[in-house]
Amino acid sequence: MNRALSTLGIVAANELSDSIRSRRVIVMLLLYLAGAMGATALFITFLHSIEGQLVTTLGLDAPKDAGSVTATLWKSKPFRDLLSHLIGEKKLAETLLDVPPLALFYGWLSCAFTPLLVMLTASARISEEIASGSIRFILFRAGRAPWLLGKFAGQAAQLFVALILSALGAWLVGWFRMSGYEGWATAYHMLWFAVKAWIFSLPFLGLALGISQLCALPNLALAFGFMALVGVSVLTGLSNWLAGDGWRRIWDLVNVITPGAHRQSLWWSDAEHLLPATVFLLTLAAVYLFAGYARFARRDL
Amino acid sequence: MSNALQFHGVVKCYGRLRALDGLDLEVPQGSIFGLVGSNGAGKTTAMAIALGLLRAGEGTIDLLGDGPFSPERHAGRVALLPQDSSFPPHARVEELLRFYGRIQGMPVAGLAPAIDELLEWVHLQDRRRSPVRSLSHGMKRRLAIAQAFLGRPELVLLDEPLNGLDPKEAARVRDLIRERRGHQAIVISSHQLTDLEALCDHVAFVEKGKRVRQDTLDKIVRRSHCVTYHLGSGTLPLARLAAELPDVTWEQHGNRVVASFPSTYTAEALNTAALRIFLETGVGILEIRRGSDLESEYMKLSAEPPPLQPPPAA
Incomplete structure (x- = not known):
């Protein structure tokens, strides 16, 4: 057991250092960071233009920086009541309204795009080693399961670093471009959302590495990774849409095994919602990963 | 003598092709063991099966007296130099060896001296911080040899170890493998039979997934x-040789003559008599060698029987 854990740790550290040296991974991480910063800048510009229109309509002077009107609006009772009514769940609305708008946007952005980053960076990692034969230098030194879990842990660590960097990038954009910027509160909530987005992305990482174990060609693994990403997303939407009474309850079951079904719970900040969602998402990550391992453990390499 | 590696009736099929067809092998501990066979004979498959990279369909395998390969029992005690495998291109030489050493369970304190020794061994000290992608083909091959000896495993399987090495490096690696005789069991698969002859003390001929013959090199x-x-x-004075050395059998293949003698003779006695006859009859001698050579023996064993003649028409 100790030996397996030690192998896992060594492989994870090696995976992290090896992966971030790959040109493709570096490009993807930089694109992700640039995307997060660019999207945040666009969001602020959009916010500024809405604020400008609103203020002009009201016959007031347009603000120089974005965010001041929104900050006032965000704190006004009628607006909070309206939003609570729209969301339908008063408690959730109150939770979200306690979060600065920029952090909320970052939360949405990271949950929406991190699965894509995962597929781009992780789905070829194992198949590359199978294709090049470098796995043959490893598997007489370590068991397949600890090696696989080490790969997963290394990729998860890389993802965490990417999310923290993107949060930092988005926070800096807000700091430069928004007036009345609640720096500490935004940073706190952005970090929270980065952690939540990381947990949400782990099943996708399990899926990517699960597929990677089945393919001996990196490009095929990448293609299958994309197809799986689209597949689970469609399945989430479809199962939400088709679920109902009677035999249609089966769609509720289908819904539970897709990561998207647990995304909404991550918007809450209480353990009552977060804990079950986290357990479900980690279980899904393990299920996807070990579904691939069932074949990998027995395959010729 | 106990065996470092033992195969008994091992079968491996790729679809309809039987790559190993009941292969038996016994590699004695501390020996340098040559695996000889034509392309597709099953040598590489046998090595990969021994270390659990491929799964055998039938048969039993015993590694170091501890049953078939299991990472828990064998990690750090066995090693492989695969034939067509590449290292991760971004990894640096020294850190790659450190990574391999650590996952095979080598103590951290012993890693640095072991790596230094190996890098010196394969002449890669000055490239220790270079990324693998910047190494030449021969350097990568030397690194692959180094990783196989990391931590002095009890059993080392080398698949075509001298391929791609320049003559100097090949000679150096041969010397180093020889130095390990008696300390580690080393199995070498190679088509370079002169290399095997220079290195091995045991040899097995494998054809179509079966062992054709296994014995000591001397035998x-x-x-x-x-x-x-x-x-x-x-011209070879066959009549005079037969008359003066009646128990010796003479076989001529071009300019090579093989004299086989019974145990009542010794090589020295034969040489004394034969060389005198050669000199007296004006036969020039370029080289004398004790025994035959591996290539000739392999050719004899692997020679396919002549095709069957169709029965004569009635």
Whole structure:
């Protein structure tokens, strides 16, 4: 057991250092960071233009920086009541309204795009080693399961670093471009959302590495990774849409095994919602990963 | 002597192709063991099966007396130099060896001196911080050899270890493998039979997934029962040789003459008599060698039977 854990740790550290040296991974991480910063800048510009229109309509002077009107609006009772009514769940609305708008946007952005980053960076990692034969230098030194879990842990660590960097990038954009910027509160909530987005992305990482174990060609693994990403997303939407009474309850079951079904719970900040969602998402990550391992453990390499 | 590696009736099929068809092998501990066979004979498959990279369909495998390969029992005690595998291109030489050493369970304190020794061994000290992608083909091959000896495993499987090495490096690696005789069991698969002859003390011929023959090199090349003469000029005086050395059998293949003798003779006695006859009859001798050579023995064993003749028409 100790030996397996030690192998896992060594492989994870090696995976992290090896992966971030790959040109493709570096490009993807930089694109992700640039995307997060660019999207945040666009969001602020959009916010500024809405604020400008609103203020002009009201016959007031347009603000120089974005965010001041929104900050006032965000704190006004009628607006909070309206939003609570729209969301339908008063408690959730109150939770979200306690979060600065920029952090909320970052939360949405990271949950929406991190699965894509995962597929781009992780789905070829194992198949590359199978294709090049470098796995043959490893598997007489370590068991397949600890090696696989080490790969997963290394990729998860890389993802965490990417999310923290993107949060930092988005926070800096807000700091430069928004007036009345609640720096500490935004940073706190952005970090929270980065952690939540990381947990949400782990099943996708399990899926990517699960597929990677089945393919001996990196490009095929990448293609299958994309197809799986689209597949689970469609399945989430479809199962939400088709679920109902009677035999249609089966769609509720289908819904539970897709990561998207647990995304909404991550918007809450209480353990009552977060804990079950986290357990479900980690279980899904393990299920996807070990579904691939069932074949990998027995395959010729 | 106990065996470092033992195969009994091992079968491996790729679809309809039987790559190993009941292969038996016994590799004695501390020996340098040559695996000889034509392309597709099953040598690489046998090595990969021994270390659990491929799964055998049938048969039993025993590694170091501890049953079939299991990472828990064998990690750090066995190693492989695969034939067509590449290292991760971004990894640096020294850190790659450190990574391999750590996952095979080497103590951290012993890693640095072991790596230094290996890098010196394969002449890569000055490239220790270079990324693998910047190494030449021969350097990568030397690194692959180094990783196989990391931590002095009890059993090392080398698949075509000298391929791609320049003559100097090949000679150096041969010397280093020889130095390990008696300390580690080393299995070498190679088509370079002269290399195997220079290195091995045991040899197995494998064809179509089966062992055709396995024995000590001395017995295979009949060192105690045979002398090979390479002739320069003149005609072999077969009649006189037969008359003066009646128990010796003479076989001529071009300018090579193989004399096989019973145990009542010794190689020295045969040489004394035969060389005198050669000199007196004007036969030029270019080289004398004790025993036959591995290539000739392999050719004899692997020679396919002539095709069956169709029955004569009635």
